Amino acid sequence: MPMAQIPPSLQDLANRFNQAQAQLQSVLLRKQQYEAELKEVEKALSEIEKLPQEARIYKSVGNFLVPQTRDAALQELKDRKELLELHVKTLTKQESMLREQIEKLREEINKELARLRGGSPEAAKGGG
Numbered sequence: 001m002p003m004a005q006i007p008p009s010l011q012d013l014a015n016r017f018n019q020a021q022a023q024l025q026s027v028l029l030r031k032q033q034y035e036a037e038l039k040e041v042e043k044a045l046s047e048i049e050k051l052p053q054e055a056r057i058y059k060s061v062g063n064f065l066v067p068q069t070r071d072a073a074l075q076e077l078k079d080r081k082e083l084l085e086l087h088v089k090t091l092t093k094q095e096s097m098l099r100e101q102i103e104k105l106r107e108e109i110n111k112e113l114a115r116l117r118g119g120s121p122e123a124a125k126g127g128g
Contacts, residue, residue: 010112017105024098031091038084045077 006014048057048070057073058065068076 007112007116010109010116013105013109013112017102017109020098020102020105024095024102027091027094027098031088031095034084034087034091038081038088041077041081041084045074045081048073048077 051057051070053070055070057068057070059068059073059076060066
């Protein structure tokens, strides 16, 4: 079927499908970045918790290393971990919603293609 003959309804479905796919890729990338940072934070927490209370800890601030107490470092990492976990949870929900949306759009596209071919939706899926 040449592009010029694609009905607007099918073009709209295809555009929405592509948009949802792009959003899903963006969500997955951000989720992956947060999960990687979360692993780093958990590793740092684990290492700092092993240190004695009076241990010297330095925090990187721009081009400088600034001394910090063990408790302050632990609290900062725990706060960051909590925030990262919240981001991951939110993105997981978005991922789930987008996957559902993509599946519904896929079904609508198949129905529209079947209608255009004058057949049943099952024929468009290749299910016979």
